[in-house]
Amino acid sequence: MGLAAIAAAPGDAVAHALRARQNLSEEELVRLAASRARALAWHDDVDHRRELASALAALAPRRAEPARYYLESMEQTRAALLAAPASPHDWLRLAGLGLASSGHQARARAASDFSTALLTGADTPGLRPGVLQVGFRLWSSLPGSAKSMLLDVMRHAWRDGGTMERRGILALADANGLLELALMALREEEGIEPYLGGRLS
Secondary structure, three states, rough: OOHHHHHHHHHHHHHHHHOOOOOOOOOHHHHHHHHHHHHHHOOOHHHHHHHHHHHHHHHHHHHHOOOHHHHHHHHHHHHHHHHHHOOHHHHHHHHHHOOOOOOOOHHHHHHHHHHHHHHHOOOOOOHHHHHHHHHHHHHHHHHHHHHHHHHHHHHHEEEHHHHHHHHHHHHHHHHHOOHHHHHOOOOOOOOOHOOOOOOOO
């Protein structure tokens, strides 16, 4: 076992839980971030950078200075993209992190990163919830091509989901002022009829 693997070992179980989308405590996230930072000091590894970026992003809302954690997560994500520039997951994370920043320029950059996420293949079952969450928030800043692709993602999520997931899609659209648009885009989809009156109950 190399020195990087030894340094990473204390966070391996947490990294597995993170990939399984389990809820992690602040202590676990700190342990994961520290182990990945130590491992990266010995050897550059794109997966360790992604895990460090994810841990920092999850820690940010729990810290007194969240902007510092979001910025470091963005830096680690960009470093991961230098090694694997066609990763839709990394582009989507970068877009979501951009939304945590303030200012028109940051939002425009987030919209660009989101568009790249779509172009690199973010329309997958595992990424669709995040695509819809980030995309709906960025809607007004997206170019027409990205909006069209986002609506396709929504339709695919609708076809794959059950009743609760479908209601969640519409609730998310409604929370971002896009319910009418979503209903129009889904008007030909099976199972949309109960919602066409604009009610989610």
